[in-house]
Amino acid sequence: MAVEQRTVVWPDNMVWLASYPRSGNTYLRSILWTCFGLQTGSIYPNDLSLDVAQHVGHFERAAHGLFPADFLQLPLVKTHEWPVDGRRAIYIVRNGRDSCCSLHQFLRASGYDVDLDTIIAGQAYFGSWSSHFLAWDPQARPNTLFLRFEQLTKDFEGTLDQLAGFLEMPAPRRTPEAHRRTRCRAALAKPRIDARRIDEKRPRGAVRPPARSRDGAAGLSDRPVSARSR
Numbered sequence: 001m002a003v004e005q006r007t008v009v010w011p012d013n014m015v016w017l018a019s020y021p022r023s024g025n026t027y028l029r030s031i032l033w034t035c036f037g038l039q040t041g042s043i044y045p046n047d048l049s050l051d052v053a054q055h056v057g058h059f060e061r062a063a064h065g066l067f068p069a070d071f072l073q074l075p076l077v078k079t080h081e082w083p084v085d086g087r088r089a090i091y092i093v094r095n096g097r098d099s100c101c102s103l104h105q106f107l108r109a110s111g112y113d114v115d116l117d118t119i120i121a122g123q124a125y126f127g128s129w130s131s132h133f134l135a136w137d138p139q140a141r142p143n144t145l146f147l148r149f150e151q152l153t154k155d156f157e158g159t160l161d162q163l164a165g166f167l168e169m170p171a172p173r174r175t176p177e178a179h180r181r182t183r184c185r186a187a188l189a190k191p192r193i194d195a196r197r198i199d200e201k202r203p204r205g206a207v208r209p210p211a212r213s214r215d216g217a218a219g220l221s222d223r224p225v226s227a228r229s230r
Contacts, residue, residue, distance in 0.1 A: 008043070008065040014075040015167070016089035020132045021080050022102035023094035024149035026056055031152070032076060033057030035160060035172040039071060042078040074167065080126055082135040090166065091138035094149035096129045 017040060019025040032038040033056055041062025042048075048058045061067070062077055076090075083089070094102075103124075104116045114124060122128030138146040145166040152159050164171040 008063070010077065010087070011067060011072055011075045012087075013072075014077055014087055016083075016087055017076055017078045017092075018083070018089050018136055018138075019080065019092045020094070020099055020129050021126055022106060023099050024092045024152055025078055025080070027149070027152055028090065028092055028147070029056040029058070029076075029078065031159065031163070036163070036167070036169060038074060038076060038167075040076040040078060041071070043081065044078075047078070074169075080132075082127075082132065083141075086142070088143040089136070089138070089141065090145045090147060090163075091136050091141075092147045092149055092152070093133060093138070099129055 017025060017028060019028075029040045032040055037057075039057040039059040041059045043063060045063040046060070047063065048056070048060075052058070053060065059071055062071065062075065067075060100116065100119050104114065104119050107114050107119075107124075118124055120128065122131055126132065136144075138144045145162060147159065147162065160172055163169075
């Protein structure tokens with residue numbers, strides 16, 4: 001059976017929430033929802049179950065090209081793909097070893113037979129961690145806020161300041177309760193990646209990474225290494 005292809009015309013003022021899988025995208029969305037009251041969408045239809053979606057303010061209709069007026073004020077959309085345009089973006093990166101190991105554990109726990117070396121080599125669906133970083137080049141890309149996952153977890157108040165400045169919004173109130181709620185919601189929100197239906201979720205025009213890609217990532221020293229050398 002042929003898979004229906006979708007073409008979504010994204011708003012010009014949209015901001016990408018970009019990352020390699022298992023790098024803190026859901027945690028970032030939890031912060032935006034809990035502290036700023038901002039709903040966020042995803043390019044992947046049925047990305048989250050209903051019970052999970054409520055913890056991150058997930059707006060499902062964005063993946064289907066349906067944008068109500070309130071969402072259009074500041075459309076924020078998650079992607080794990082390579083960049084396809086020059087729209088503003090928030091790019092979050094996690095230690096490459098941790099990200100690849102987490103993706104490996106997640107897929108294995110979901111019943112998929114994939115080894116860690118395959119993920120590191122970029123032979124899995126999203127390509128390699130380093131090629132994803134190089135494609136986005138968030139430290140040099142214009143109109144891009146570059147965040148580290150470790151920064152989100154260790155410098156909560158500093159992260160709020162950066163997000164408020166980039167999104168041109170008032171800084172939210174800093175309370176221990178807001179931090180606690182964010183962490184709880186992020187812990188409860190487990191993104192669902194269905195490897196068997198991944199091409200059905202992939203939007204038309206998305207750039208598929210090559211099977212193998214160059215290593216290294218703009219001076220980052222925490223790029224993945226071979227599982228055999230760990």
